[in-house]
Amino acid sequence: MGREAGAGGRFSGPQVFLLAGSFLITLGSFAVLPYMSVLLHQRLGLGLGTVGVVLAVASLVQFSGSAAAGAVTGRIGLRATMLVALGLRTAGFAAFLPGMHSAVVSIGALLLVSCGAALYLPANKAYLVEGATEAERPRVLSAGSSAFNAGMALGPPAAAPFVLGSPLVLFSCVTLLFALVGAGHALLPPAGPGTAAPVSGASGGSRGGGPGPSPFAVTVLAVYVFMFFQHYLALYAVPRTSAAFYGAVLMGYAALLVVAQPLLSGWIAALTYPSAMRVGFGAMAAGTAAIGFGGYAGIGAGAVLMCLGEVVLFLKNDLEALARSSAPPAAVFGGQRLAAGIGAFASGVVGGQVYAAADAAGSAGGFWVAVCLQAVILPVCFLRRRTGPLRGSVRRRGSRRPPEKPGEPVRSGQ
Numbered sequence: 001m002g003r004e005a006g007a008g009g010r011f012s013g014p015q016v017f018l019l020a021g022s023f024l025i026t027l028g029s030f031a032v033l034p035y036m037s038v039l040l041h042q043r044l045g046l047g048l049g050t051v052g053v054v055l056a057v058a059s060l061v062q063f064s065g066s067a068a069a070g071a072v073t074g075r076i077g078l079r080a081t082m083l084v085a086l087g088l089r090t091a092g093f094a095a096f097l098p099g100m101h102s103a104v105v106s107i108g109a110l111l112l113v114s115c116g117a118a119l120y121l122p123a124n125k126a127y128l129v130e131g132a133t134e135a136e137r138p139r140v141l142s143a144g145s146s147a148f149n150a151g152m153a154l155g156p157p158a159a160a161p162f163v164l165g166s167p168l169v170l171f172s173c174v175t176l177l178f179a180l181v182g183a184g185h186a187l188l189p190p191a192g193p194g195t196a197a198p199v200s201g202a203s204g205g206s207r208g209g210g211p212g213p214s215p216f217a218v219t220v221l222a223v224y225v226f227m228f229f230q231h232y233l234a235l236y237a238v239p240r241t242s243a244a245f246y247g248a249v250l251m252g253y254a255a256l257l258v259v260a261q262p263l264l265s266g267w268i269a270a271l272t273y274p275s276a277m278r279v280g281f282g283a284m285a286a287g288t289a290a291i292g293f294g295g296y297a298g299i300g301a302g303a304v305l306m307c308l309g310e311v312v313l314f315l316k317n318d319l320e321a322l323a324r325s326s327a328p329p330a331a332v333f334g335g336q337r338l339a340a341g342i343g344a345f346a347s348g349v350v351g352g353q354v355y356a357a358a359d360a361a362g363s364a365g366g367f368w369v370a371v372c373l374q375a376v377i378l379p380v381c382f383l384r385r386r387t388g389p390l391r392g393s394v395r396r397r398g399s400r401r402p403p404e405k406p407g408e409p410v411r412s413g414q
Contacts, residue, residue, distance in 0.1 A: 063341020
């Protein structure tokens with residue numbers, strides 16, 4: 001396969017393979033992982049408290065472990081890192097076969113899968129953008145995001161008939177899928193540690209000036225707000241509408257996410273970073289407010305607005321982190337994954353307490369009002385405190401951004 005980046009709006013052969021592989025990998029992963037609580041509790045008899053601890057540890061490994069991706073790719077390269085990651089995930093899914101009779105083996109298998117996931121995504125995204133110009137990055141990253149989201153949407157319904165009735169068939173198929181995709185990765189042209197391509201400045205955030213907010217911290221905040229929606233919409237929506245409507249909302253959300261980010265990628269790249277924050281957090285604030293009204297229309301409209309917020313903020317944070325850092329892209333993406341993990345953890349800790357309090361007060365809609373206020377107030381405070389002067393910023397020779405201030409976490413970027 002040729003390694004050159006696609007020109008004229010086309011993707012190169014390796015990029016096309018990685019995009020297809022991203023879809024298949026996520027399809028296989030989400031055919032299993034969303035059902036882990038059911039398998040561990042109902043089939044293996046673990047208590048719900050133990051299941052919660054296991055899943056929390058697995059999530060922590062998957063997110064925080066991504067911070068090591070930069071060091072690993074720097075030592076063995078991007079292709080080798082992806083092969084190691086897929087080897088770990090293949091071994092993990094294979095271990096679920098005997099693990100269906102042993103909780104210890106199943107937990108070990110889940111941790112293997114999580115370790116593989118921690119390494120794979122940063123290396124995958126770094127390989128996709130290697131050699132891409134700044135103008136090409138939004139298109140490439142948005143296509144990768146769409147491929148992952150399509151797999152996430154289709155995996156759970158594809159696996160539903162097999163989860164409890166024929167789990168051995170499910171795990172066998174997923175193991176075979178990962179082995180085949182891993183073999184395909186071995187045919188990719190070798191790549192280095194993912195040295196960043198020269199860029200002409202930050203993605204929008206540099207237009208007109210200063211360094212602005214830290215992409216690492218904005219990612220923490222964006223995921224923190226978003227995960228309230230991810231974790232608690234089902235608890236709120238199903239009793240007030242129906243399970244069928246909630247399922248339709250999820251399917252529609254996934255389809256909109258797959259289509260919208262590539263279509264909007266050029267517009268998102270052109271936004272200044274503060275403007276992207278205003279649009280993204282504004283959409284999330286409006287979305288949670290609409291959900292708080294309840295009913296079919298409010299919940300449906302709220303999901304559409306949350307999708308817009310996710311599309312804008314998640315892509316813009318990646319682009320801005322890449323543009324600001326002189327570190328290899330794998331290290332940047334790994335750090336952004338760590339930021340996402342911190343945001344998700346904080347949201348889980350806060351969300352359970354707030355929802356319980358609102359529900360006890362007989363006003364679950366108050367929970368969404370609280371989330372809406374956070375989506376408005378926190379970014380405003382953050383922008384005022386972190387946005388630098390908007391004029392007269394000085395660039396280093398070679399057209400790179402100036403080094404981050406001491407203590408800024410941007411260099412560890414997603």
